[in-house]
Amino acid sequence: SAELEAQIFEYITQYRAELNNVGLTEESFIFCVHRTGKSQGNAISLNGFNSALGKIKEKFPVLSKCHPHAFRHDWNYRFSLKADELGMSETDEIEAREQQMGWVPGSGMAKIYNQRHRREKAMAVGRKIAEDTARPRK
Structure with missing residues (x-):
């Protein structure tokens, strides 16, 4: 806020x-x-x-249910949204995420968060296709 x-x-x-x-x-x-x-x-x-x-x-x-790791998840989720908004390539997003989080380049940590966001986007596309699929009339 x-x-x-x-x-x-x-x-x-x-x-x-x-x-x-x-x-x-x-x-x-x-x-x-x-x-x-x-x-x-x-x-x-x-x-x-x-x-x-x-x-x-x-x-x-x-x-009361907040835990420290939630901050990492939230930050990475918002980072993914911003990277999409900026049109970053997956490679650039991984490199930028590694740098911002202080991870060793190539460690694989950034890919975990990228994959989570990509799965969410894929599910949204799948839902949209399902919604757009015409149902047979009886």
Whole structure:
């Protein structure tokens, strides 16, 4: 949502930017360790993320079934939609997805998400064909 985007922008520009050792590139992690010490500015750990997510779920029970991996699935789904919108070839989409997710090129991870989206599109085409098929009149 626009509100969430504004909140993340505020966090990045007003709080995160003040940390020592924090990355300031587009590839840098959004959420970083704020505690003073050698890990300040590094990406938060998996335990740190899970702890924060747990607190959010306590405050917002509607999110009780949310799990960390859902963020990856959601991001990759939206990435597929945007790649389609931009007319990216499958090869370009795989390479861009690997780069954005930090995966080793050629690892096969990007193909998993590409195939999931392609299956969804194939099902939609199949449904459309079924809907367009004339039924015999009695």
